[in-house]
Amino acid sequence: MFIKLSKQSSLANLAVNGVTCRGKVLTLDSMNPNVRRVEYAVRGPIVQRAVQIEKELREGVKKPFTEVIKANIGDAHAMGQKPITFFRQVLALCSYPDLLEDNKFPEDAKKRARRILDACGGHSIGAYSASQGIECIRQDVARYIEKRDGGIPSNPDNIYLSTGASDAIVTMLKLLVCGEGRDRTGVMISIPQYPLYSAALADLGAVQINYYLDEDKCWGLDVTELRRALNAAKQHCKPRVLCIINPGNPTGQVQSRECIEDVIRFAKEENLFLMADEVYQDNVYAKGCKFHSFKKVLFEMGPEYSSSLEMASFHSTSKCYMGECGFRGGYMEVLNMDPEVKAQLTKLVSVRLCPPVSGQAMLDLVVNPPLPDEPSYERTAVLAALAEKSHLTEEMFNTVPGITCNPVQGAMYTFPRITLPQKAIAKAQEEGQAPDMLYCMKLLEEEGICLVPGSGFGQKEGTFHFRMTILPPTEKLKVVLQKIRDFHLRFTQEFS
Amino acid sequence: MFIKLSKQSSLANLAVNGVTCRGKVLTLDSMNPNVRRVEYAVRGPIVQRAVQIEKELREGVKKPFTEVIKANIGDAHAMGQKPITFFRQVLALCSYPDLLEDNKFPEDAKKRARRILDACGGHSIGAYSASQGIECIRQDVARYIEKRDGGIPSNPDNIYLSTGASDAIVTMLKLLVCGEGRDRTGVMISIPQYPLYSAALADLGAVQINYYLDEDKCWGLDVTELRRALNAAKQHCKPRVLCIINPGNPTGQVQSRECIEDVIRFAKEENLFLMADEVYQDNVYAKGCKFHSFKKVLFEMGPEYSSSLEMASFHSTSKCYMGECGFRGGYMEVLNMDPEVKAQLTKLVSVRLCPPVSGQAMLDLVVNPPLPDEPSYERTAVLAALAEKSHLTEEMFNTVPGITCNPVQGAMYTFPRITLPQKAIAKAQEEGQAPDMLYCMKLLEEEGICLVPGSGFGQKEGTFHFRMTILPPTEKLKVVLQKIRDFHLRFTQEFS
Numbered sequence A, B: 001m002f003i004k005l006s007k008q009s010s011l012a013n014l015a016v017n018g019v020t021c022r023g024k025v026l027t028l029d030s031m032n033p034n035v036r037r038v039e040y041a042v043r044g045p046i047v048q049r050a051v052q053i054e055k056e057l058r059e060g061v062k063k064p065f066t067e068v069i070k071a072n073i074g075d076a077h078a079m080g081q082k083p084i085t086f087f088r089q090v091l092a093l094c095s096y097p098d099l100l101e102d103n104k105f106p107e108d109a110k111k112r113a114r115r116i117l118d119a120c121g122g123h124s125i126g127a128y129s130a131s132q133g134i135e136c137i138r139q140d141v142a143r144y145i146e147k148r149d150g151g152i153p154s155n156p157d158n159i160y161l162s163t164g165a166s167d168a169i170v171t172m173l174k175l176l177v178c179g180e181g182r183d184r185t186g187v188m189i190s191i192p193q194y195p196l197y198s199a200a201l202a203d204l205g206a207v208q209i210n211y212y213l214d215e216d217k218c219w220g221l222d223v224t225e226l227r228r229a230l231n232a233a234k235q236h237c238k239p240r241v242l243c244i245i246n247p248g249n250p251t252g253q254v255q256s257r258e259c260i261e262d263v264i265r266f267a268k269e270e271n272l273f274l275m276a277d278e279v280y281q282d283n284v285y286a287k288g289c290k291f292h293s294f295k296k297v298l299f300e301m302g303p304e305y306s307s308s309l310e311m312a313s314f315h316s317t318s319k320c321y322m323g324e325c326g327f328r329g330g331y332m333e334v335l336n337m338d339p340e341v342k343a344q345l346t347k348l349v350s351v352r353l354c355p356p357v358s359g360q361a362m363l364d365l366v367v368n369p370p371l372p373d374e375p376s377y378e379r380t381a382v383l384a385a386l387a388e389k390s391h392l393t394e395e396m397f398n399t400v401p402g403i404t405c406n407p408v409q410g411a412m413y414t415f416p417r418i419t420l421p422q423k424a425i426a427k428a429q430e431e432g433q434a435p436d437m438l439y440c441m442k443l444l445e446e447e448g449i450c451l452v453p454g455s456g457f458g459q460k461e462g463t464f465h466f467r468m469t470i471l472p473p474t475e476k477l478k479v480v481l482q483k484i485r486d487f488h489l490r491f492t493q494e495f496s
């Protein structure tokens, strides 16, 4: 018997003894090549191995540890953070409105639930909403933005609710991508980056333009570097979009006002659409750092900018003090968008009908929580605790020879640089693996700690990092830091 | 002052008195052309006008009616249907677990909520879940499928939870589309179709291959027509996918077992990936009709088929007896998928992190509701009432001269054919409008009833239809039918 590839068909179709035996319709070779190119490290092979190890532990397999600590993702509740009572009361009331008769629920929670239900079809969160999101929730979002930005007006018509910020970011990128060959849309993203961006760009077949954050300057952003990246890219694509994450993921920097002004000037000069990912807007810890929204700075730069720069900014229920990731709530605000394009955007989002209504309800509470003088006001210590943990992490890592760590000014992650012995680098290369992947895999196997290698986010050639969330409870975080320290010393010794 | 188009730039960049004043980055001309081509009639201009009219009514504008009846979409709760108590109790318990201490909730609801919470990170539905969906819910889905299909095994690893069926359908199509020019993937869809399909194909730049359902045979599907469409398409693309909606939207037909067998044989012969949209699997009303899942029929056709035909089937929390659209729960089951492709699919869904966890919880309840001998069992009259309304609708429409209506065998819609006077057709053409759009717009303005014109779903050239959901409560449905009858007669007269 001989097997040969039949000529007129793909690799998947084999001719066996002359009889064509058809292979699969859908194979690696015949699937969407853009999807194949997508990478998403935050939930990549290392996380899959972590899940496997957890299974093995449950099945009684002996390991040098008793639990896997998943510090790979910014998922506050998974790390034990408790939800805000009021938020969940309102969600329960919306889910099961019979509870509106129950005396146990505070009046303000009931009032809020009634307002949301009144805005739902048939007074049920089980009805589809308008595709752009429930109108009164978009109004609340607009008021939130106005308050945040010191009164700069926000128009609810410019607000699009979404299935988490991820959804809105992907939708906005999709709208922006066009052209072929040298005319293909180029999108500037920071390196290191949150891999949603590179994944979405691969999926859309857009050109990814890397600009590098400066590790030596606290992961700062410099317009000279933006310009370098842009000019290089102009040789092979049409740069049209600039994406900024502030506060930064994975790098934790918080941009200064001056830096934001520079970025806005650059975007205007170069005729770029600005995408401002501000999902960590409440997560600022470092002394002297403050969150400035791109919109506020834009408006304060005067009408020359505020009336022309096209931008979208993104927010989410997943981060900040509430960490309600599972609800998949989020929004974007678009500014200076061509009305015809806005109509196209509205059409595009209508294809998937609507974002989850419970996520919309959660967003409503997040943008409009009870005030200090209202009965359900709840002082949450989450942000203060995160600030403490950010300092703890930086200090601890910087005591370890071979680890250097910038301050975690904001967001929820540390992205320390690790020095790896030459032998480890050589071994990884032999195995066709990124050296920091080898490091993280070994850490997972030996200590049960799941991190994401820096290679998953992009980093300067020849440098190595990992990303760790600072979300574990303080006592657990201390243990994690100690374990990583021990591991790092052991690893360095093993490969010297 | 003169304005002229500058040479080197797009229409959007105008040169005013020699000074280039840059236009927008993002315009109709410079946006993603695939997105521009997307159409989505179910939420199109007619629905936007309906929302406007509602606003006008609230503002006191006088109209010949007092409310807009939105019969354009299959949204049960918006039409006044009440949710299943047990489902909402469990959702409330999951949202606010303090209620687990409350005696008012039945034990089985508490048990179910505890099981779901135990499967969530940190016991909170506010944590991200696995991207493929929570494992124990995927197990429940697999058991549901096994039970539905008389014991044919279902593997939880083949189940992907999703943000409504829409999300899973788009994801699956995305995976399947590749090639350029004559090698571009062709996807066969029924005409009339649910416009999610044409929209997703336009977005992906895939080739839409239309096969026509036979209105004279109760919107039946004939393999001869499939073959005709396929052969014609082979001239200009690579047909790789066959999409079937059963029970049908907008056409309401329920496929016979024989027809399904024919389709499966055809798909196998022609090496097509089969996508079976079965979101209306519980919605079967006509005597002699029964829902047969494609999977069950596939397996009953023997291993020659069941071990090779690649397919995905889709289900949703939005339809059937529960109509929980707002939760955006859904799943797909993939069969015979290449394991490497499955890994790619898992990677792809991980980019958006996870489907909404409350939607996943809702899905868990839908696939595993309380049984008749359990305390929270609730007999719902929804399906019986829908059956009654399906008959009522068919009968009523068929009494109107110029309207002919197939039986609504299943799903939630009627798609009657309307005869339009030549003058009306001419007027619409003058205005560059589809004649049935003119008809539906006029109906909306005069009677406050919002339907979707047949042109939004596709129809045989020269025929006209509208789609109406049969979901309104019986008394209201009668009013709607009467109003449409009156309008139709008036319209016919007006244009004769």
Ligand SMILES: Cc1ncc(COP(=O)(O)O)c(C=O)c1O
Residues within 6 Å of the ligand: A074, A163, A164, A165, A166, A167, A194, A196, A245, A249, A277, A279, A315, A316, A317, A318, A325, A328, A329, A330, B352, B353
């Ligand atoms: C910078 C950034 N943007 C967007 C997201 C997406 O968040 P979600 O889709 O949960 O709202 C994340 C999540 O980690 C993020 O870190």
Ligand SMILES: Cc1ncc(COP(=O)(O)O)c(C=O)c1O
Residues within 6 Å of the ligand: A352, A353, B074, B163, B164, B165, B166, B167, B194, B196, B245, B249, B277, B279, B315, B316, B317, B318, B325, B328, B329, B330
């Ligand atoms: C045939 C069909 N498929 C899929 C869907 C999508 O439903 P959902 O995304 O709400 O699950 C619908 C909704 O009307 C439909 O009619």
